[in-house]
């Protein structure tokens with residue numbers, strides 16, 4: 001045996017966020033603002049649907065692309081909620097958005113292909129792309145307040161560009177793309193014909209009246225793949241349920257590899273998902289909106305610069321004033337001030353001047369966590 005493991009896997013690291021969170025969770029009395037999931041429990045009506053599915057013996061292998069009734073429900077839901085027109089044959093049920101994203105990369109990428117992703121970016125994309133032996137081409141969007149500069153985007157395009165990943169609202173910034181950013185992406189995608197993978201997992205947690213989306217550019221329909229999840233809006237992170245939408249010939253190839261990855265998605269979660277899509281996440285959205293406003297006010301009081309998020313439950317304030325890298329800052333915060341924050345460097349090199357704070361934690365924890373951060377900042381400034 002020359003090499004014991006797959007070279008790509010050997011080079012991949014375990015998630016930095018998880019290991020850092022685990023490490024600092026051992027600090028006694030620490031308040032965690034690292035979690036990327038709602039503190040709320042799944043609604044009872046959704047749990048009841050799961051119990052009913054069990055009692056009705058939905059305990060066998062489900063179809064590999066998902067139950068027809070769930071795919072029908074998704075088609076109706078996307079039409080009604082977002083004005084999207086997809087056929088049931090263009091839907092694949094996935095294990096959260098995660099297995100969907102993996103299947104998209106595996107189905108589309110050949111070694112040497114390039115994937116463009118604006119930085120800072122969600123942590124799971126890069127390892128999946130590396131596994132496919134494709135190249136990640138990223139560009140820093142911080143100087144544009146996390147919007148897309150068309151010239152910077154164009155500079156990343158090459159004959160090898162296969163996919164552009166778009167995450168709006170974004171993790172870790174919470175920012176949403178403006179119409180100008182979306183139009184710039186659409187122009188370049190149309191010109192070069194690459195796929196646009198739209199990771200829409202936070203699109204029901206938006207604090208604007210209107211979310212500009214790439215989907216309005218219907219001329220790109222055949223190039224667009226949507227990754228969606230019930231994890232965040234319905235507090236269903238543990239149910240592992242999501243879906244992909246895409247044009248038939250594209251989704252067919254993706255479904256092929258996804259089938260061998262997962263066989264099928266929990267039949268119980270699928271039945272619960274049908275009930276979930278009938279519930280309204282606006283109550284939690286309003287709670288998050290208030291928490292976001294509270295945190296932004298506190299940052300202002302602290303004099304900590306932060307681009308105001310318009311979606312998701314993250315804030316990405318800038319800490320460059322303190323001349324520490326983000327990991328050193330977060331270690332100090334955890335061990336000396338007992339508040340757990342996520343180092344921005346995990347979202348790309350350019351994120352090293354920032355920290356990610358999640359306001360999906362309990363309200364009292366958010367308040368106390370920000371008090372502790374304020375104390376640290378005061379001490380660092382010497383006042």
Ligand SMILES: Cc1ncc(COP(=O)(O)O)c(C=O)c1O
Pocket residue numbers: 036095096097098099122167170171199201228229230231237241242
């Ligand atoms: C941008 C983004 N995409 C996808 C996911 C994956 O979530 P899930 O697999 O639970 O749907 C997450 C989770 O944090 C995320 O932030």
